[in-house]
Amino acid sequence: MFWSLVSLLVLALVVRGIVFAVRWFVAWLGRGKPIQRAAEDRELPQEVRDAARELDYYYRLKGYRELIGKPLKLSRAQLSLLAQRERVVRDDRVDHMRIGWYQVVILFIVGSVGGLLLEQLWMFVTLGLTEGRYGLVWGPFSPLYGVGAVLLTLISLQLRRKKAKWWMVFLVSMVVGGLLEQLTGWGMETLMGAVSWDYTSVPGCITKWVAWPFLFFWGALGLIWANVITPWLLGLIGEPTTRRQVIFVLILAAYLSLDVFMTLACFTRRAERDEGIPPKNEFEVWVDKNFSNQFMSHRFENMVIEGHGK
Structure with a gap:
């Protein structure tokens, strides 16, 4: 009992320390050299x-x-x-607000990390599964949710500005979510030989990657996103005011680009290894050595790669 209380105290101190560090870092970014932007005259x-x-x-x-x-x-x-x-x-x-690459990068990261955490929590609560639902080889990212967050934000912002009715927001969000799942699922299987989800056994299945229950989920999410999350999140992100903020987000963008590139390279080599194709250069040799089939199966636990189980 004593050590349990000590562990909880240590955990609380660690969380508090992390929150303090994040706040300090954000404040430090905001104290950098100011950048000049053309103000909107209205x-x-x-x-x-x-x-x-x-x-x-x-x-x-x-x-x-x-x-x-x-x-x-x-x-x-x-x-x-x-x-x-x-x-x-x-x-x-x-x-x-003028939405540019700065906001898009942050939205992608927030959506990728937040969506991954929510999905893993949902799988644990509903099925008792604790498997990783990662979408990239490095970091806690699920790019499907990142792209979804960016698209929902951009579209909902336009709908907000046009004072669109709630049912229009719902329908547009359904279409966007369905197209995103269809294109992503098809692209992963066609280009990477990987299947991350399959709705063929779900009631209301439309295609392998699209089903009516999840379309309604996308619609409801779009309503919440347009009316609650978009104004709050964009208000929190704001626009860059210092060079430190711009440089930091540029570094994040470069890291994500490298992460996506490496993920595609790893899946490509995984498929080629399954077909008995040897590496063609030193980079592919390095990929085979550091991102083996065992690593890929452990990292992407929820995926079926080239039809092989785990």
């Missing part, structure tokens, strides 16, 4: 100007009260009003 709606003015007053007052040692205490109604004002300002900023 007239802010009166509601947004009023909300921004109230928020500015609140944060100034909060800082002053903390400085004199008398922290500001708000009632539940005041906190609710404050959150509403923050949403007004955030939604206006997000609806007029």
